[in-house]
Amino acid sequence: MSDRSRIAVDAMGGDGGLAVMLAGVACACRQYDDVNYLLVGDEAAIREGLANHPNLAQHSEIVHAPDVIGGDDKPSQAIRRAKTTSMGIAIDCVKQGRATAAVSAGNTGALMAMAKLSLRTMRGIDRPALAALLPTLGDNDCVMLDLGANTECDARNLVQFAVMGAAYARTTLELDAPRVALLNIGSEDQKGTGEIRDAAQMLRAAPHLPMKFTGFVEGDRLSRGEHDVIVCDGFSGNIALKTAEGTARFVADLLKRAFRSSVRSKVGFLISRPATELLRDHLDPNNHNGAVFLGLNGLVVKSHGSANERGVATAIGNAAKMVRADLTRRIVEDLRHFEAKAAA
Structure with missing residues (x-):
């Protein structure tokens, strides 16, 4: 893979499952030519699904995750399984610097809890x-x-x-x-x-x-x-x-x-x-x-669980735009400026 920005995608999340997520990422791949993807989930299933999206296969890498967070899983349960689930590993890719953002259509409460625990809130937030x-x-x-x-x-x-x-x-x-x-x-x-x-x-x-x-x-x-x-x-x-x-x-x-x-x-x-x-x-x-x-030391985007492939591509596009604009840095600078003026 090139040095282009990488977005980690929880390929197993969402109501439509792997098929919709891969179709959405493939759609985004055609729209945004400066992004590569880490597809996180069951390696065998993802590899089989990529046969239908040759354009995506050229710009993606599979990261195996043996487990999936369910829609009914409580945040406390999800946190304990973060290291083995597609959602948790996608977030960890951002923490480790392997990805510039993570996108998931899975359980909102679990995503919030794992993202906050893994990435922590930025200074001043x-x-x-x-x-x-x-x-x-x-x-x-x-x-x-x-x-x-x-x-x-x-x-x-x-x-x-x-x-x-x-x-x-x-x-x-x-x-x-x-x-x-x-x-x-x-x-x-x-x-x-x-x-x-x-x-x-x-x-x-x-x-x-x-x-x-x-x-x-x-x-x-x-x-x-x-x-x-x-x-x-x-x-x-x-x-x-x-x-x-x-x-x-x-x-x-x-x-x-x-x-x-x-x-x-x-x-x-x-x-x-x-x-x-x-x-x-x-x-x-x-x-x-x-x-x-917003407010974390890394970008995590929540796609609607019922989103179709166009919706998934829209979420990925928003993530790519935030990466290109270096949103996290902008927030840090604005907060620092606000606190400096407030203390003056």
Whole structure:
């Protein structure tokens, strides 16, 4: 293999198993010509699967893992089996420097626990956060964090999430000064918990950061495209994310039912098909796949378990973009700059 960046892929994770993961990596291989892959999992099964993807075989190396983390495995159980599982070995490849990032579609809780234990949080970060891209009505997606890694957060945690989220937005969305907002129950300064109000005060006092703090945002404004980074605790963020995903599926199913209700509706569907196809493409989670654990000494990307091959390729593409932009270094520099100004 060449000196190109390497991404370790948990080839056994995800609802679709090895076939979907290999197809997704092969798709990414055609799109990103500067990346090689470490395919972690059952060597015999991977080798057999690579027969269907000759382009991938030329740019990949197999790392054997005899065991797999199941969807029902508890994080504590997963940690004890980290050295023998495809997920744990993929993360260890990042720790050892064999890979520049790891991608898995497996058990989220297990992935978070093993990544945190193996890679540790970077200096200046109390807790890592799970960040993902959400579709909006604006020109770009928006970054939202935390999405479930931390159910309770204090003001310092939220400020750190804002710094990390802004660095991620600058990298992924290619923005010079991302607009950052705190998710709250109202836009007024007196609304919300003490932690949220204190975090807002700290962010307003830090105009030197490469971001623009825009205050509070309510849940009904998340998809308007008015903010580039939405910051919240993991409890609120996970509920908001699942609600948004459920609403998108509801709208799509409602449209299908409406268009099938009568002959006139079917004719209307044929006329409006370009618009409905655009809507479906915009809401398709496979086009926004790939959440990242920010704040660790290494990049770990979580692909949705139900992602198809296009979704897996999207997650890998996000990982490759973060590697090229040296996201971890950017976060370290922003945190150092923030702490230096805060201490002055």
